[in-house]
Amino acid sequence: MNICAEPVFKKVYEKCQKPLQHFLLARGVVLDAVADQVQECFVRLWKNCDKVTEEKSLSYLFTTASRLQIDVFRKNKTRLQFRNQQTEALVDKKDGQYELEGKEFKARFEEVLDKMKPKSREVFFMNRFDNMTYKQIAETLDISVKAVEKRMSIALKHLLQHKINLKK
DSSP, X not given: XXXXXXXXXXXXXXXXXXXXXXXXXXXXXXXXXXXXXXHHHHHHHHHTTTTOBTTTHHHXXXXXXXXXHHHHHHHXXXXXXXXXXXXXXXXXXXXXXXXXXXXXXXXXXHHHHHHSOHHHHHHHHHHHTSOOOHHHXXXXXXXXXXXXXXHHHHHHHHHHHTTXXXXX
């Protein structure tokens, strides 16, 4: 029996959500990211509900979680390598003043982000750091593209009010 029927899917969710959270925590996922990754696993399960039976759903979710972890690791590794290369190139060209200004900007930027509304911050991070389109964000958060646009607008206005200028 596939799990496309809402009561069956809900039953699978209630049965598998906690074990999946524990699995991700055991694999070193930061507590803040666990809920997002669990949600992503269930979104993928729903998209493939016609191919997955109720009996195979737990296996599917754990496999999906493992693959998500691998994807996150690869993405972070690539970003870190690129960031290190860029930093080395800049440090060679600039003096200590540039480094100090960068640290000050980073601290101010993080402070401003902390004051941003959580929903706007979430959309901002998904767009600017995860390079997701508004449509992808809307699908992930199960909201309209207009809602994503509004949240992004609020985030950008917040940054401008605090004189943080980011170029995409």
